[in-house]
Amino acid sequence: MSNDMNRHIKIYRNVFIGLLFLTGLTVGASYIHFDVLWVGIALGLAIAFVKGFLVAANFMHLNDEKSFIYLTLCMTVVFFLVLFFMPTLWHNDLLKTPNHIPIQNGEVYKEIDHHGDHH
Amino acid sequence: MKIPYNEELRPDTGLYNAKLGIWLFLASEVMLFGGLFSAYIMLRLSDPNWANYGQSALNVPLATLNTAVLITSSVTMVMSWVSLKLNDLKKYKFYMGLTLLCSFGFLIIKYIEYTSKFDHGLYPSTNNFLAVYFTLTGLHGLHVIGGILVNGYFFGPGIKMWNTEPERFTNRIEVAGLYWHFVDLVWIFLFPALYLL
Numbered sequence A: 001m002s003n004d005m006n007r008h009i010k011i012y013r014n015v016f017i018g019l020l021f022l023t024g025l026t027v028g029a030s031y032i033h034f035d036v037l038w039v040g041i042a043l044g045l046a047i048a049f050v051k052g053f054l055v056a057a058n059f060m061h062l063n064d065e066k067s068f069i070y071l072t073l074c075m076t077v078v079f080f081l082v083l084f085f086m087p088t089l090w091h092n093d094l095l096k097t098p099n100h101i102p103i104q105n106g107e108v109y110k111e112i113d114h115h116g117d118h119h
Numbered sequence B: 001m002k003i004p005y006n007e008e009l010r011p012d013t014g015l016y017n018a019k020l021g022i023w024l025f026l027a028s029e030v031m032l033f034g035g036l037f038s039a040y041i042m043l044r045l046s047d048p049n050w051a052n053y054g055q056s057a058l059n060v061p062l063a064t065l066n067t068a069v070l071i072t073s074s075v076t077m078v079m080s081w082v083s084l085k086l087n088d089l090k091k092y093k094f095y096m097g098l099t100l101l102c103s104f105g106f107l108i109i110k111y112i113e114y115t116s117k118f119d120h121g122l123y124p125s126t127n128n129f130l131a132v133y134f135t136l137t138g139l140h141g142l143h144v145i146g147g148i149l150v151n152g153y154f155f156g157p158g159i160k161m162w163n164t165e166p167e168r169f170t171n172r173i174e175v176a177g178l179y180w181h182f183v184d185l186v187w188i189f190l191f192p193a194l195y196l197l
Helices: A002-030 A037-059 A067-091 B017-046 B060-085 B089-119 B128-155 B157-164 B166-196
Strands: A100-102 A108-111
Touching: A002 A037, A002 B060, A002 B166, A037 B060, A037 B166, A067 B017, B017 B128, B017 B166, B060 B089, B060 B166, B089 B128, B089 B157, B089 B166, B128 B157, B128 B166, B157 B166
Parallel strands: none
Antiparallel strands: A100 A108
8 A cells, every 4th residue: 555655656747847848838939920820829738738737637547447447437428428519510500500490289489581681 | 404415525426525526516617618619710710800909908917927827826725625634724724815806816917907908998899809808808708706705714703614624625625726726727718719829
């Protein structure tokens, strides 16, 4: 137990140093001017994901956890992605807004004019 | 009556009950923050005036310091659990005390940031960016306060359990730690999303 815990302590120390280094890197990268805005955003988020992975895998022990937890988290990721991208799909009308909303005994409740005027 | 699976593992899940409970709770928390992150992206992409909302007025050095403080508190939190695993209550108190100090430090820095915004007439109602900023950091701050209450209890009156049920108390600290690391995890994404990008 003691040896195992000493190994853990060493890992936690290294992760701590890594997290502080990556925090500095995130701030430093934000001062770099990229010609394409998305490159800077992608870089910042990529570093954040690495930091998140370090915390989840080591401090939250997800690198050695029971399958039940992994299953729960997989479902969470799926629902999270749906939640995350649904507004974007709606915003770009990729879900295809119908031309009318049929409710109330099958009658057309509301016609939708895609140019902005609702009847 | 003794509540089952507080210490021993359930045969079907391989977990003690509180650990399963906290992971389900954290899953719901992912959805809560995920919804708000999604709203943030939506507002940012659809608002042509976003660049004029004064994101650059945010105090990056203070937020960087706050990030370091929260990361430190995550390490001290996990070290308090390790100390209990090594049967060292004195070290547990030391690390848990440090975790609480860092937590209060985070809130104090946040308070300085907030008052600075208010002094300059910047409120959640000022524009879309500040609405998102105050909502996300405010909700995160509430989670920090929740963590302080729980950790404060385990630092104070709750520590008595160590004398009667040491393994159960160690499990409680592990569960409280999982919550606290999640709070750290959320900030790791909030920091670049709100201050830097």
